[in-house]
Amino acid sequence: MSTIAEHLNMEFNGYQALKDVNLEIQKGEFIAILGPSGCGKTTLLRLLAGFLKPTAGRILMDGMVVADSNCMIEPNRRNIGMVFQSYALWPHMTVEQQVRFPMEYSRFSGFRTDRERKERAEELLKLVGMDGLKNRYPSELSGGQKQRVAIARALANEPGLLLMDEPLSNLDAELKIEMRREISRLHKEVGGTILYVTHDQSEALGMADRIVVMSQGRIQQIGTPREIFHKPANAFVAKFVGQSNLIRGQWEENSFICGKGERVDGTGIPESFHKDSLFPVKxxxxxxxxxxxxxxxxxxxxxxxxxFQMKVIMNMDDGNVVQVLVQPEMDCREGMEYGIAFG
Amino acid sequence: MKTVTDAKAERTDRIPIWGILGAAAAFMLFLWPLLYLFREAFIGMDGGFSLEHFRELAGDGSFGKVIFNSLLINTGATLLSAALGIGFAYVMAYTDIPLKKMIHTLLLLPLVIPSYIVTLAWMQMFLKTSIFYRITHFELYSYAGIILMFAVCQYPMVYLLCLSHFRKIPRELEQAADISGCGRWKRFTRITMPLTKGTLANAMLLVFLSCLDNFGIVAFIGIPANIQVLSTDIYKTIISVTDNSFSLAAVKAIVLSAVALAIILLARKISEGTQAGGSEKEDLMPRIILNKWKYLILAAMGMFLALVNVIPFLTLITSALTKAKGVAFSLETASLANFDKVLHNSKCLNGLRNSIFLAVVAALVCGVIGVSISYFGERKHSPIARQMQNMITFPYSIPGIILGLSLILTYARSFHGFTIYGTIWILLLSYVIRFTSVILRSSNTAFAQLDAAMEEAAQASGAGTEPRWRRVILPLTSGPIASGLGLVMISSLMELTTSSLLWSGGSETVGVVIFNFTSAGMSNLASAYSSLILLLLLAAAGCVRLTGVLWKAVRKKR
Structure with a gap:
């Protein structure tokens, strides 16, 4: 299923949470929405799910308008699946009941008979490695296991769009890496379209086909992980995703000048950096x-x-603060004077 | 391209219309009668605006005495309840006293037994011929008697609130006081009590208001002793049926509301600025090990419980088994004649049937209204639903006698030849008005505890409204909502204040029948009927318990 957001705006009591968001999600894509907390990424996800109605703009799914500022189709009538940040497993249902639930109620369910549903549930639980635990209640599961059940439940109906709201944020570091691989594997095996919301850039870079970087309710850049990392469109993306130094100085055409006249070639650096008199460099x-x-x-x-390396933080004479990675054996002490060479 | 309308989309703008209609209905149902009563107080004999009823009341010296009585009795009762409640709560929360579960259940008994039955039982216990009277010479028909009865019926409220509060005080706070050199008493007065002030003020407010509201106790004891309080005085004014009795009663009702309001404001002032600061979870481990005192304290509590919560009801049963009033009970004089009479009395059977009907229907109606308004207020953050919550909560703090009077004034006239006054429906209406807020509160708690994602997950799974409620929302909120429904049923069964005003031939309730028997001096019949009611309550409690146990067993098996 393809999903299109056109000029989406969302306002809460005078606070503009989303500003003119345009996004097109192709069938089969894995898209990550990346941004710091409060950037509007969860609002965008909830709009696509149908838990919120946009104040302006519209959303189309498979060519059909599912929401605009007047009307909207409720989440239960959209062909979606969702994994919640808190997993949202129902405490009174067993693992198997959770996974069967969408098959029993969704109008998009292709599993009509009890037998089909049973088989599908077993297949899914096997897929996420939970086949031995189908009679457990959520309270009897660990964090990672809950996560797997939540994913199995969201996948049950082969939804046209799978929404994932920071699904790994409640797991410890090791489990995070494991589940990240798992989700990538599921995407390869099952296919399907995924919209994945996260504030963790390594998750976005490692898993997504395309990344949407957001800040303050606006989309800052859309691109493949490589584009986002190596060719940030503006200072925010350079800082948030690329962890770049932003050096303040002057632009002269395609040359950047900093310090006491150090000239750097800035061909290909987007116009927005020229405007801010900044130069991004890792x-x-x-x-x-x-x-x-x-x-x-x-x-x-x-x-x-x-x-493997050493990070040196320099107070430059012109007021810039710059981070440099150097060989660990280099002779560095506080207060030593050095120059910085580019490229 | 298909558009939204083709897809049968939810038109979100239709909700406010339903909201406004609902708010209007809630206003008419819950607030209009009270406003109507207010208006009545200012209408003179000639039908225009006038303060003549206020002037008449100001000139009536006996009404001052009534207010004084109310304040004196309620203050005494509140203090006594607070002392009892906090004492028991401290022992139960802090010490390792044995048999905690049993003591807890016994302590809570007065919460589920109607206060008029408790009073009737004590009246039997302190009959002039009884052994208790001969030993103590305690005159139940007095100020002290009324205060004692109030305290006996109300201390569980203080006990429950303080118990939960004590358990939530982090024990580190007290240990820090120990290390700073506080003894046990200092620790209680300097740490525990200041932390409890807010909860205690709130509990005492509830006790005071429910004393102000109570009709059974003051009618059973106060009227024979010629001690009038606000609720009995208003009752007498209403049933005197003179020209201006309703207007005069309305004025008195305004005074009563003013007293209630003043008390609420006072309590708010006291609890203002107190720090909550407790933990969320109750800590059930004992903090004080009693050692040798253990059995002494246990014995003292046992004595109290026997005297207050067991013996009166045994006396009630023996009195029911005694043929004539005042005859001492012995095996020779025992007879089932009273029970026989009660079981063949149409009023008794009718009362039971009406009470059960009212309890069930009131619980259902309150449940539907309370849960849905709570849902829209707490989940959908609908401002209209929030306003409706305020409207619904308001009548709960209004003494029942005022509500009863306002319902008479509002509904006594027939509307196109149709009236609910004089039927059982006006009783149902009054119960719904009084008790919806009980369910509202418990479902607000339920929804506050339920993660919104639970419902959203069901919706994202494709479940529409009906399966969402049936499979997810109701199962996950059933605990608090069921206890709210139970509370409404018990409160309806125990209700006497508005019922005493609104009942009519054929629509009498259990409370009204007992009230009428007692007023007519037929206390043996009243005792027999009360004993039957107690047995039924016991059986009902047993059934509930049994269902719970069975349900757990079934769930475990699955």
Missing amino acids: ADHIHLVPAGRSRFTGKIREMEYQG
Whole structure:
């Protein structure tokens, strides 16, 4: 199922949570919506699910309008599945009952007979590795197991669009990595369209076909993980996803000038950086050189030993603060003077 | 391209229309009668605006005495209930006293036994011929008697609220006081009590209001002792049926509401600024190990419970088994004649049938109204539903006698030859008005505890409204809602205040029948009937327990 959001706006009591959001999700795509908390990503998800009605704009699913500012089709009449942040497993139902529930009530369910439903439930529970635990209640499951049940339930009807609302945020670090692989595997095996909301950039970069970066209710950039990471469209994306340094200076055509006249080639850097007089550069794309060999100089403020490499934070003479990754054996002490070379 | 209308979309803008209609209905049902009563107080004999009833009342010195009586008795009763309640709560929450479960159940007994039956039982216990009277010479028909009866019926409220509060006080707070050098008493007065102030003020407010509301106790004891309080005085004014009796009663009702309001404001002032600061979870481990005191305290509590919650009812039963009033009970004089009479009395049977009917129907109606308004208010955050919640909660704090009077005034006239006054429906109406807020409160708690994602998950799974409620919402809120329904049923069965005003031949309730027997001096019949009611309550409680046990067993098996 393809899903299109056109000029979506959402306002809560005078607070504009979404501003003119346009998005097209192709069938079979895995899309991650990435942004800090309060950026509107959950609002967008809830609009697509049908728990909220947009104040302006409209949503189309398979060419049919499912919501605009006047009317909307309720979530139970949309061909969706959803995994909640809190899992939202019903405490009074067993694992099997949870998974069968959508097959019993959804109008999009293709599983009509008791036998089909039973088989489908078994197949799904096997798929998520929960086949031995179908008679357990949620209170008898661990966090990871609950997550698997929630995913199985959301997949039960082979929904046209699977919405996932920060599904890994309640798991511990190790389980997170494991479930991330699991979800990617499910997407490959089962297919289907996934919209995945997260604030964790490594989840988005590692799993999604395309990433939608959001901030303050607006879409900042849409692109593949590589595009987002290496070619950020603006300062926010560079900082939030690329963890780039944003160096303040002057633009002259396609050259960027910082420090006491250090000139850097800035071909291909988007216009928005020119406007903000900023230059994005990642910590491993610059290095420390003796002070005389660069016009962009400063003193070491602090160092952070990270094993394979060392992160050095520099207070530049022109007021910029820059992070540089260097070899751990390099001679660095607080207060030492260095220059920065680009490329 | 298909459009939304083709797809039978939900038109979201139709909800306010239903909301406004509902709010209007709630206003007419819950608030209009009270406003009507207010108006009545200001209408003179000539039909225009006048303060003549107020002037008449101001000139009536006896009414001052009535207010004084009410304040004196209710204050005394509130203090005594608070002392009893907090004492029991402390022992039960803090110490390792044995038989806790049994003591707890016995302590709560007065919550499920109508206060008029309790009073009737004590009246039998303190008959002039009884052994208790001969030992103590305690005159039940007095201020002290009324205060005692109020306290006996009301202390469980204080006990319950304080018990839960004590258990939520983090024990570290008290341990910190211990380490700072506080002894047990200092710790209680400096740490525990200040933390409990808000809860206690709230509990005392509830006790005071329900004393103000009570009719059974003051009617049974106060009227014979010629001690008038606000509710009995208003009752007498209404049934005197003089020209201006309703208007005069309305004025008195306004005074009574003013007293209630003043008390509410006072309690709010006291509990203002108190820190809640407790933990969410109740800590059930004992904090004080009693050692050698254990059995002494147990014995003292046992004595109290026997005296207050067991012996009166045994006396009630013996009195029921005694043929004539005042005859001492012995095996020779025992007879089932009273029971026989009661079982063949059409009024008694009718009363029972009416009470059960009213309890069940009131619970259902209150349930539907309360749960749905709670749902729209708490889940959908509908401002209209929030307003409706306020309207519904309001009559609960109004003494029942006022509600009864306002219903008479509003519904006594026939509407196109049709009237519910004089039928059982006006009783049902009054119960619905009084008790919807009980369910509203318990379902608000239920919805507050239920994660909204539970329902959304069902909706995202494709479930429409009906399966959503049947499979997810109701099963997950059934606990609090069922206890709310139970409370409404018990409250309806126990109701006497409005019933005493609104009943008519054929629509008498259990309380009214007992009231009438007692007023007519037929206390043996009243005792027999009350004993039967107690047995039925006991059987009902047993059934509920049994169902619970069976249900658990079935669930485990599945």
